[in-house]
Amino acid sequence: MFKDIFRKTKYVTIQAAPIQKRSPSEDGQQKPLIIKKKELPDGLWVKCPKCGEVLFTKNLDENARVCTACEYHFRITARARLGLLVDENSFEEWDAEMLTQDPMEFPGYPDKLVVAQEKSGLLEGVLTGQAKIEGVPVVLAFNEGNFMMGSMGSVVGEKIVRAIERAIELRLPVVIFSTSGGARMQEGILSLYQMAKTSAALGRLAEHHLLYISVLTDPTFGGVTASYASLGDIQIAEPNALIGFTGPRVIKQTMKQELPKGAQTAEFNQEHGLIDLIVGRVQMRSALARLLRYHQEGAKYGASV
Amino acid sequence: MFKDIFRKTKYVTIQAAPIQKRSPSEDGQQKPLIIKKKELPDGLWVKCPKCGEVLFTKNLDENARVCTACEYHFRITARARLGLLVDENSFEEWDAEMLTQDPMEFPGYPDKLVVAQEKSGLLEGVLTGQAKIEGVPVVLAFNEGNFMMGSMGSVVGEKIVRAIERAIELRLPVVIFSTSGGARMQEGILSLYQMAKTSAALGRLAEHHLLYISVLTDPTFGGVTASYASLGDIQIAEPNALIGFTGPRVIKQTMKQELPKGAQTAEFNQEHGLIDLIVGRVQMRSALARLLRYHQEGAKYGASV
Amino acid sequence: MAHLFDFEKPIVEMIQKISDLQKFSEEKGIDLSQQIATLEKKVASLKTEIYGSLEPWQKVQIARHPERPNFYDYAPLLFEDFIELKGDRLFADDRSVAGGIALFHGTVVTVIAQVKGKGTKENIKRNFGMPHPEGYRKAVRLMDQAEKFGRPILTFIDTPGAACDLAAEERGQGEAIARCLQAMAGYHVPVISTVIGEGGSGGALALGVGNVILMLENSFYSVIAPESCASILWKDTTKAKEAAAALKFTAQDLLRLGVADEIVREPQGGAHNNLHQTAEELSQVIAKYLVRLREETPEALREKRYQKLRAIGVFEEAATINLEKGLD
């Protein structure tokens, strides 16, 4: 299933202006934006980093890139998640052409953006839009881990806020899949305030009594954990996903504190009361469909599902 | 100061029917209700149980029965608290004539009530009414520790709820001084539900944006801690007061767990985030007056105090 | 009958006698069917007699029966679907409180339940059904969502009481219970609370602020454990039986006192003798009240719940005696 749907949605055509390099050192040298088609892993097999099992790529893809031996969840792209989740041809992408600027003229940022665009096949680190899951309409956002580690800059914040605001207009629930290293340093204070902006928008959604499901995937840290990823009516995590505010390396460096084994996993977070459900990727679609269905407006008491 | 005001309010005249003994074993033997005048301690001196200092009763009374050497707070009666707190002649008592029945026909309850009435000089374990503190009108309730350890039965619950409901009508803040061993066993499930009843009434007060200050005094436990005593917008405790849900003896017996030194004190509770302010009895009146003044309706933003 | 109560012995002895007779009849080829039929009738009437007149202390034993069905036994029978949601978002997930979203007779509801374990290992995990503050905070979190999304709330009470240890004190057990009480009183959705086993004091009450309060036939709901009451009254925990009678905490007492609205029938001898039958009764009674409550407006649901609480308590004022509904 995974592979087919993946194929259907993989080759997206992006028609937008490339990032403009503003760094004076590179004046004039505008490098055209190349959206490379991401290939499926071209090897015939891959070794599971958790259990060491050698897996055929075909089998792995067919199992949503979840190890068939130990259920280790390989990281996947935003578009792959989308493909796994939504009803065929139901996805309408929003704000695909929004582009990052370099407001701080931050050293090396334009180059990093170009690399990220090439690596991810996306113009920016989040994919937003509207779709149906088992027939239930929903607004969706997916962080793209291959885009500067899913970090949140102005575009990511703005696209997420717009998606939430449109959900309010359309009276639809929102599901956001997070994968992020946190705020995007290169956009400085503007990046930081995207945390407040997205949290505020979700506050408005809540006032409209609309459902928000946050799905945390490996890894989710920093400014994203400290904003939209933690504000779900329902918090779902993929098994074994690492989730936290401060990364383990930083904790070790600054606090000279070695985290215990299993700290910051989805399971650790659930034990500490922060996660409602741990749902495997293969079961995600049906789990979300049930939850969405039970929160449809007609499902309020007095009516039946 | 303490002594004078105490004298003014000490000799209350209670005109109400005595408790009716309903226990069949004591049929006919109605013991008349005697409200004994509570005498001031008749010795000239008393020894502080904390620091061992020998204190002259007169000095102790003049210091609100707070040890002049170590600030140990001796327990005091509801009426004594009232005297320490409110503007002269400003107190209007409510529901003074409400009497407990014996709905469960609980063994020995009528006798216990008579003893409690004699010991406390009150018909039941709470004193409620309206008064002014430094000119600010307020609704007040005081548990009486000498009445069956300040336990909450139907009358205590009902009087507190009525006081809260009248505060809503009058748009006044509420201050409740708690001292209690918990729910009153002898009234069974009816006693238990007074917790829900008082908590629900405070919920209504909150919806009307009226201030509720809970003052916890030594000791406050059980059903009172698990209801109105914990629901203050502002939680104040007297120094060293013991406050908790389960008493230390029961924890020791059931859990074989010895509490660490200082557990369940006001200071322990403050460290654990449960108490806003620890205020000595001598400073209580002025502290409450400030808080009440800052919450007067005119003090809302746009106006000055 | 793995766990046998003393008061059940006459029944078991007679059943044994029938079994012996059958064996004898088969071995010897003697027709004893008439004698056996007579004895079987006697068993039936003995059961009716014994189980129909259980003393409070005997009900306590049934309510605490190690094989008494807990919430997780009922859930798959009561609900077409149940999605458990975890955590208080603050400190931990308390396993003595289960909560989530369920489909009940086609309606989406929020469910909150206290859960005792079966066996020592599970009991330790679930702290013997005694919630810590995080359990009550999880309950409030999930019930707040029920309010947000307009779902009825079903609570299931089954606890010896709230956790009574240092950790509970440190994290504000009193505050957690009080907030739960206050929150439940304020909701605009239907709330139905059912005591399915032990209803142990404030820890049970925290989930008991319903528009409707139901009790399984052999459950009890008490301000204090009978042992503790005996210890206070007579300095003697072995007098729990007497205390049980004094506390008037059975389903029948609470119905009479106007606190409980209806008693849900259990199979003869207790719910553990027939889980499916108990679940079916429970399902029907809850559904009946849910249908009624769904007729009410949100404001009326809240106001009537408040008035129900408001009316609990017996006292007199001056000469007037205040007799609340349900009290004779």
Next chain:
Amino acid sequence: MAHLFDFEKPIVEMIQKISDLQKFSEEKGIDLSQQIATLEKKVASLKTEIYGSLEPWQKVQIARHPERPNFYDYAPLLFEDFIELKGDRLFADDRSVAGGIALFHGTVVTVIAQVKGKGTKENIKRNFGMPHPEGYRKAVRLMDQAEKFGRPILTFIDTPGAACDLAAEERGQGEAIARCLQAMAGYHVPVISTVIGEGGSGGALALGVGNVILMLENSFYSVIAPESCASILWKDTTKAKEAAAALKFTAQDLLRLGVADEIVREPQGGAHNNLHQTAEELSQVIAKYLVRLREETPEALREKRYQKLRAIGVFEEAATINLEKGLD
């Protein structure tokens, strides 16, 4: 000048020279008043030059000055009365966050502030001004009360960042900050946030959702600590100076970027050189904005705060370049 920065040395040296000349003049009875006056003028112009063109990294050093006034220094000067209220009601009282009710220019306000300690002992008590989740939860609790009672909210930001240890992770640091952000965005009362020292990333932002955002002249407010940024960019924490310049986090930068609304002047050399003067400036600027905000309706306060947040961010759509206010 107990703590001296390198860039202050020329000033100190010249002051020393003046002192030497004065001593010499007195001892020898020679009139050097003209020379001294000249030097004093030079000191003044040197101060203007040095302090008027501080580099970002120098501002970081002033903002982190061990003697820089903290909230507890300002409180008695800013407020006619301040009643500190403690605790999150859930777990603990976090001493790196102070909160309470204060009288400010005759108006009752709710105050929330991050507090670094002075000296090692106090710093340990206050976790170096790095709040744990309970600090943010206390803030939300107290701000919710401000909303309930219609009080304006003043927040004071001064933290290297939120606590970054296992305990913070266990108790949901991310959740606590996120809730704080969401809560602040929703209030109907005026909210004024002032960065008084360090504004360290998400931990600072948590108190930064104001209708008005003010910054002391030598404060900074950054998405990441300059040392960490240098470590990521150049694998070299000693390049913090370069990182500080790249991050554009000074008060002047934030004013230009449209995030900060006004800069509160500090005495020459930094707030630690004159607490009273700084407090007076701070008081006047906050009061000015409070008067303005009090003109607004509750709905407008909330809506304008949302729109202020909404406008933060720079991006382009297709050919249209979105230029937000304040950005040139």
